[in-house]
Amino acid sequence: MKEAWSMKVWRLGLGICGLLWATSSVGQVWADEAAVPASSAQGDAAIQRLFPQSWPISVRGWVDGGYTFNGSSPTSHFNGPYNAVDRDRPQLNQLYLVVEKALHATSGIDVGGRVDAMYGYDYFLTQSNGIERNQSGSPKWNHEQHGVALPQMYAEAGNQTFSVKAGHFYTIVGYEGVPAPANFFYSKSYSYQFAGPFTHWGGLATWNVTPQFTLQGGLVNGWDSFDRRSDKPAYVMSAKYTTNDKFLTASLAMITGEEPTAVAAKTEQRTRYSAIVSVHPTDDLEYVLHHHYAYQEDGKVGGGTARWYGIDQYLYYRLHQKVKAGLRFEWFRDEAGTRVGGSPDRGNPNLAPFAGSFYSLTGGVNYYAHSNITIRPEIRYDWFTGGRNPYNDGHNDNQLLVAINVYLQF
Numbered sequence: 001m002k003e004a005w006s007m008k009v010w011r012l013g014l015g016i017c018g019l020l021w022a023t024s025s026v027g028q029v030w031a032d033e034a035a036v037p038a039s040s041a042q043g044d045a046a047i048q049r050l051f052p053q054s055w056p057i058s059v060r061g062w063v064d065g066g067y068t069f070n071g072s073s074p075t076s077h078f079n080g081p082y083n084a085v086d087r088d089r090p091q092l093n094q095l096y097l098v099v100e101k102a103l104h105a106t107s108g109i110d111v112g113g114r115v116d117a118m119y120g121y122d123y124f125l126t127q128s129n130g131i132e133r134n135q136s137g138s139p140k141w142n143h144e145q146h147g148v149a150l151p152q153m154y155a156e157a158g159n160q161t162f163s164v165k166a167g168h169f170y171t172i173v174g175y176e177g178v179p180a181p182a183n184f185f186y187s188k189s190y191s192y193q194f195a196g197p198f199t200h201w202g203g204l205a206t207w208n209v210t211p212q213f214t215l216q217g218g219l220v221n222g223w224d225s226f227d228r229r230s231d232k233p234a235y236v237m238s239a240k241y242t243t244n245d246k247f248l249t250a251s252l253a254m255i256t257g258e259e260p261t262a263v264a265a266k267t268e269q270r271t272r273y274s275a276i277v278s279v280h281p282t283d284d285l286e287y288v289l290h291h292h293y294a295y296q297e298d299g300k301v302g303g304g305t306a307r308w309y310g311i312d313q314y315l316y317y318r319l320h321q322k323v324k325a326g327l328r329f330e331w332f333r334d335e336a337g338t339r340v341g342g343s344p345d346r347g348n349p350n351l352a353p354f355a356g357s358f359y360s361l362t363g364g365v366n367y368y369a370h371s372n373i374t375i376r377p378e379i380r381y382d383w384f385t386g387g388r389n390p391y392n393d394g395h396n397d398n399q400l401l402v403a404i405n406v407y408l409q410f
Contacts, residue, residue, distance in 0.1 A: 046371040050410040057101045064094040064120070064180035066376070066405030068187075072392035080382065080391040080399055081342040081350040083124060084188040092146065094180055094407075095119045105159040113167075116152040123147035124343065125178050125198050128168065130227025144346050151178060151199060158206075166203045168226070172216055172238045173197070173253040173274045175290040175312060184324075184366060186376045186405035189312050190332035190358050194339040195272065195292050197223035197255065200236065214240045222257055223270070230258040230267040249278040261298035262306070262338065268297035288314040299338050301353075306338040322369070328362040340390070349393055356386020376405040 051059040070079050070088035077087050085091065101112035118126060123142055126149040127133050132142055142148065154167025176183055176192040202220030209215060217237040222228050234257025242249040252275050259270040272294035279287045290312040299306025310332035318324045334340045337353025344351060364378030383398040384390050391399040 047409050048372055057099060059097070059099050060410065061097040062094065062180055062407050062409040063092075064096070064122075064405070064407035065090070065092045066186055066403055067091070068401050068403040071400035071402075072396055074392045076347075076349050076393050078342060078346075078348045078350055078393070079401060081340050081348070081352070081354060082188075083193050083343055083346075083348075084122060085186060085403065086342065086346065086348065088401075091121045093120050093122045093405075094178075096179065103156060103159060103163055106161070107159055109157060110159055111155075111157050113155040114152055115150070117148070117150055119148050120146055122178060123149040124346070125193075126151035127224065128199060128201065129225040135225075135227045135229070139345055160208065162205070162207050164203060164205045168199060168201050169204060170199055171197050171255070172204070172236060173255050173272060174292065175274070175276055175288065175314075180407040181374070181409060184314070184316060184326045184376075185328060185362055185364050186378055186403050187362060187380055187401065189328065189330050190340065190360065191290065191292055191310055191312055191330065194332070194334070195294060195308060195310070196339075197272075199224055200234075201226045202233065202236075204236065212242050212244060214238075216253075220255075220257075222259055223255075229260060229265065232258050232267075234258070247280055249276075251276045259296065261296065262301045263298050263303065266298060268299075270294070270296040270299070284318040286314075286316045288312075288316075290314075296338070300336045301338075304336070306336045308332070308334045308339045322367060324366045324368075326362075326364050326366070328360070328364075330358075330360045332358040334358070337386075350390055354384065354386055354388055354390045356384055358390075359383050359385075372409045374407055376403075376407075378403050378405075 049060055067090045068079060068085055068088050077089055079086050079088060096116065096118045098114065098116050100114040103110045103112045124147070127142065129135050129137055132149050133139055150168065152169050154165045154169050156163055156165040158164055170177060174192060174195065176189055178198065200220035202218055204216060204218035207215045219233040220236050222230065222234045234255055236255040238251060238253035240249070240251035252273065254273040256269065256271040258267040261268045272292065274290065274292045277289045293309040295305055295307045297305050310330065312328065312330045315327045316324060334355060337355030340354045340358060341352025342348025342350040360380060360382045362378055362380040364376060367375040369375055380401040382391065389395055389397045391397065
């Protein structure tokens with residue numbers, strides 16, 4: 001056991017040193033060629049794109065990968081019931097390509113669209129029943145580790161004030177997202193992995209009522225489904241307000257409609273809402289509070305309403321032009337054990353049910369080695385209060401993870 005532990009520590013140390021050496025060397029070569037972004041969300045103007053962005057149709061993307069060390073040394077190599085960054089092995093998470101014609105018109109009608117394609121370990125988060133999966137949820141062509149998915153594929157018409165998109169797109173409910181550049185942390189929160197959904201097929205209208213106030217609403221084909229058992233549409237909507245000085249941003253989003261239940265061949269009402277408040281006391285400091293709640297009628301095995309809910313908190317502080325630090329604390333409550341669980345399609349032995357409360361505390365840093373390169377080391381501690389042990393293949397109620405991640409935009 002001691003030998004296995006020391007070998008994993010040695011591998012982690014070599015991986016971190018190698019990644020830091022490589023990226024810092026590249027950063028020194030490129031540092032004079034582009035401005036280093038000041039926040040975790042790097043602006044397109046600072047990024048040196050491989051393809052000219054002056055083209056009517058833009059082409060861009062990124063490569064995202066990392067390694068996670070698990071202090072429990074699970075025999076299966078799975079980091080508990082995770083479905084993202086779920087193994088203590090090197091991972092190619094995302095080889096991601098975006099082809100887009102954005103809407104630039106300030107008035108009148110412009111026409112555009114977007115297609116996203118992804119290969120990598122994170123394909124699992126963006127699959128649709130009826131496309132990458134069968135209607136039942138079983139895989140079509142993707143199996144276990146790396147796969148191919150089309151997270152977005154939609155047409156869009158309108159202008160910068162009012163627009164409508166139709167097709168496949170990311171959900172507007174929740175805080176974190178699939179694309180690596182959209183997240184500060186390498187690992188994902190429980191609320192993102194298990195509260196759902198990830199994507200929709202359908203239509204969505206966006207109205208920027210004022211520069212501070214935005215409304216969105218649409219009809220979609222439920223949660224992560226192109227083909228599903230219910231013919232009734234689900235309704236998705238959101239409202240977002242930002243003060244003139246950008247000190248406060250508040251949003252509320254909701255989705256409601258019929259979804260499959262724990263009772264075979266039956267669909268019932270499922271509703272989820274997400275409320276987010278972001279505060280910027282200074283240009284360098286940001287605090288985010290995310291609360292979410294969801295229920296599914298007949299969601300429990302044997303009948304009864306299933307509920308899952310929680311609170312995520314984030315604190316970000318810019319230490320330097322090239323360095324930003326962050327903390328995340330999460331409480332996720334899965335009352336009936338219907339949401340959290342590893343995927344049997346991946347071979348994860350940490351399967352549901354886990355009825356109880358999940359907690360996690362994550363600390364990390366974003367180092368902008370170059371406008372195209374971000375390095376994200378982090379340390380994370382998880383613990384669970386409930387009837388079963390979800391970590392170390394069922395032996396522990398807690399785990400410690402240390403990870404190093406790099407993504408390169410092009």
